[in-house]
Amino acid sequence: MRYTGINHLAMATADMDATIRFWRDLLGLRLVAGLGRPGYRHYFLEISPTDMLAFFEWPSVEPIAPKDHGVPVKGPFAFDHLSIGVRDRNDLWDVKDRLEAAGFWVSEVIDHGFIFSVYSFDPNNIAIEFSCPVPGVDISSHPIMADRHPSATAQEGAEPQPGHWPAPTPTPPVERRIYPGEGRELVLVEDE
Structure with a gap:
């Protein structure tokens, strides 16, 4: 895949x-x-x-209650925040300036070591972060585990580990069907 x-x-x-x-x-x-x-x-x-x-x-639907990014909660929960990548620090400052000019709360620029980030909320109180890479740091090419007590599964490394799930049985091409759903009207031209 x-x-x-x-x-x-x-x-x-x-x-x-x-x-x-x-x-x-x-x-x-x-x-x-x-x-x-x-x-x-x-x-x-x-x-x-x-x-x-x-x-x-x-x-x-009602806007969600504001919740600080990354602060633990108790009870049912599925989503903390959305982080959108931007190209570089100039773009990050542009986002910060735009949010401030429009009257939205936005954090200071935070240095996380591998990314620089600013945090805010959209009109629905969805917690958002904008991040750019720190020049010279590439954790994708060089994964780093800084957790002093990583879980047993995390200790197995960055790459997918085989043998933990059943092998799939490929669906034969003659059985591969795609069913219509919402959105087809975006590409279908109706006869007039």
Whole structure:
């Protein structure tokens, strides 16, 4: 398998217009697709050529309670924050300046050793981080485990370890079917 990135992260908003204004108009993500019908919208914003951020508009959804990035919680929980990569420190400062000019809280630039980051929240209180690489540091090429007490599985190393899951049985080509779903209207041309 070859992964290409995050195709899209899907989140929810009750106010698609405020969400578009923030992500498209303030932060510069292109609005590349929109699906909709009464009571339903699903819009996609382009982060990079292979990565998108998507929002469902659900009229009854409420913004989540603000929660500081990375602070542990108790009870059911699935998502802490979204980090979007930017090219370099100049882009990071541009994001910080734009957020501050628009009246959004934004942290100072934080040096994590391998990335520089700023933190903020979107209009839905989704915790967001913007990060750029520290010049000369490449943990992708040179993985580092700095945890003094790593889990047993982490001690096995960076590369996928075989033998822990059953081997898949490939689906024969004659049985490979793709079923229609939401979004086909983006590419289908209807007869007029």
